[in-house]
Amino acid sequence: MEKLVVIGLGLIGGSLALDLKKRGNYKVFGIDQNAEHIKKALALGVIDAEIDFNEITDASVVIIAVPVNIVPKLAKEILDCVSEDTLVFDVGSVKNEICKEIVNHPKRKNFVAAHPLAGTEFSGPEAAILNLFDDKVNIICEADKTDWKILDKAISLFKKLNMRIKMMHPEEHDRHIAYVSHLSHVSSFMLGKTVLEIEKNEQAIFDMASTGFASTVRLAKSSANTWTPIFLENKENIIKSLNEYIKNLNEFKEMIEQNDANGLNETMHGTNYIKNILNGIKQSN
Amino acid sequence: MEKLVVIGLGLIGGSLALDLKKRGNYKVFGIDQNAEHIKKALALGVIDAEIDFNEITDASVVIIAVPVNIVPKLAKEILDCVSEDTLVFDVGSVKNEICKEIVNHPKRKNFVAAHPLAGTEFSGPEAAILNLFDDKVNIICEADKTDWKILDKAISLFKKLNMRIKMMHPEEHDRHIAYVSHLSHVSSFMLGKTVLEIEKNEQAIFDMASTGFASTVRLAKSSANTWTPIFLENKENIIKSLNEYIKNLNEFKEMIEQNDANGLNETMHGTNYIKNILNGIKQSN
CATH class of the missing domain: 1.10.3660.10 (6-phosphogluconate dehydrogenase C-terminal like domain)
Incomplete structure (x- = not known):
């Protein structure tokens, strides 16, 4: 089983965790600043287990699903410590800032700047639902800056969610x-x-x-x-x-x-x- | 069977026709300036038959479901010719104008100024659907100006549609x-x-x-x-x-x-x- 870590167990992070647990061969770990979110996510079966940030080094996939202003700093910290084979992607609704911030990071090639175009008006782990991403579009920005093997891993994962992939310039x-x-x-x-x-x-x-x-x-x-x-x-x-x-x-x-x-x-x-x-x-x- | 006439076979008029045909003991007749609407309403089973304006005199119920700027003039013409027992109601989304316009009509007591709060974004007879009004609110304005027997008839009809009735001042x-x-x-x-x-x-x-x-x-x-x-x-x-x-x-x-x-x-x-x-x-x- 692959180790998958979701950071930020809200609507999007929680729904990704829930669906990938079901559809993929992943053991899904969660990280959230809010202890209540961890508790709820465990109780609702959104994640398999909690994990500490310093245990993510050997993760196969790390998903960043936190508010967009926190993404760049967190992305750098994650890239600093993960393995050469780890796929790291964010799901933020704004893409230019994160792309600019990590463009020169030595592990930029491990990163996929993604925006799955799905959601509801609800929030928190209790908002996590199955099938949220089916038939929705997932926009990937600056895919040419990602290593092709990592990109392939990302696309396989998005296909498990039945998402359609579109490539787009972050400014666009x-x-x-x-x-x-x-x-x-x-x-x-x-x-x-x-x-x-x-x-x-x-x-x-x-x-x-x-x-x-x-x-x-x-x-x-x-x-x-x-x-x-x-x-x-x-x-x-x-x-x-x-x-x-x-x-x-x-x-x-x-x-x-x-x-x-x-x-x-x-x-x-x-x-x-x-x-x-x-x-x-x-x-x- | 009671004779029910719907004037204006769009989304609201059509849906009322469809539901009252099914739930009430009515023979439902339709009037629409647009010949295409009549054709479609007949083909879709929204109405039982077309009727001429000069044949509405003995109708039990006449529903006015035309654009709000046409309602006052049409309401007066209808009230001028229907029987003492006919219930006439409109379904317009603005109520002050129509209430003012007919306040002194000799048959004001046959009229109910109604606004069933239901709809979709679609239009024309093909937009008519069953169950559109269930559990929705129907606002009646100046109910005190309606004869109590006529009002009772209106409320019975709205109850067949499972609507909740609210009384309200037209300006409010x-x-x-x-x-x-x-x-x-x-x-x-x-x-x-x-x-x-x-x-x-x-x-x-x-x-x-x-x-x-x-x-x-x-x-x-x-x-x-x-x-x-x-x-x-x-x-x-x-x-x-x-x-x-x-x-x-x-x-x-x-x-x-x-x-x-x-x-x-x-x-x-x-x-x-x-x-x-x-x-x-x-x-x-």
Whole structure:
């Protein structure tokens, strides 16, 4: 059995642990600063056992699933001590910073900068679920900087999870993900905040949630500890996307103010095209 | 069998027709300006038969499920010609306008101003589905202006759909619904627009949609014809909610710009409270 270590037993780390325990020939060890997380992960069968950081040297795989601001420092510490054959990968939602930080590390070739595009709005080891990654995309950045044997090991592991692999430049990744994922999170958090501020009537919020609010505000349940460093680390792209978003909201508001029925109708009708992208491409894959 | 007429065979009208055909002792007739809708509704078994407007006089129930800007005029025309025992109700997402428009109609007592809080992002007769209204809330405005026998008939019908009834003042309804439902639609439409404008790479949108974008942008697939008049008819409330939303987005953006990790964390952590409202109240009901 191969020794697999997951550092950070939250939604993503926990779900990887759970699925790889089931699908791979791994003994899965966990590390988490939060003693409660270890306890829960053991109780829920998310990991086989706890392990100390100084025991990871001979691990076959080390997965870094901690908040993105901690990834670079931790990645270097791990690479400093693991074997020549160890695969180390992170799962962070921002990729440019980590790629830049470790580019000159002597063991850069043992590292895979990955971003499995999967998740839910829940957090902690109790959020870990099976099959989270099936049919999802896993983006790998600067794969050319990884040793081919290590990369092959990573790809075999991702295939066990039924993930589709896409290679992408880290800057390109961060730009795309700001618009498609990070902006969704900001818009949802602020929707939740606005409704909480204005609606003193909690029963009304609940009663009316079925009108689209519940799904649109879903991401506002996400972990503040996970998302604060993501927003700061992908700052420039997120601010650009937010400026565009706010501009569009203001323009739409003006159309309402001016009773511009045609403008509103055309804007919404044009935006309906998103349906084709989300359904159409799906069918062709 | 009672004669039930549905005017407007879209998502809501079609789903009401479908479910009442199955659960009630009704013969369900349909009226729609769009001949294609009638054809589809007949083919899909959404309605039993087409009917002409001048044949609705002896209907037991007439349901108005057309865009909100058309509701007042149509409601008056229907009330002008139906019998003393006919229940007429609308299902529009804005209630103040219709309540004001018909307050002095001699047959006001035959009318119920309703808003069943249910839906999907799809439209047309092909979007009609069974069980759409189960366990959802149906808001009735100015119920005191409806004859008690007619109101009883309406409530019996809504109970067949397993809906929970709430009484609400129309102004209060429009204020709540602007924040909880209409704002969600604007935020989602503008998210879709922003991503479409910036992301020329459709495959990237699709690949990354699983990161929260797909669910947050879901409402941007909604019908422009339905939503244009809603936004215009509930203009004041929506503009107020949009101003709050844009203010919150700008403040959040500033926190990112100023690397205010504490501010971001506290804001998101505070907003996580929406989880308690959406789950907590559910459990107590």
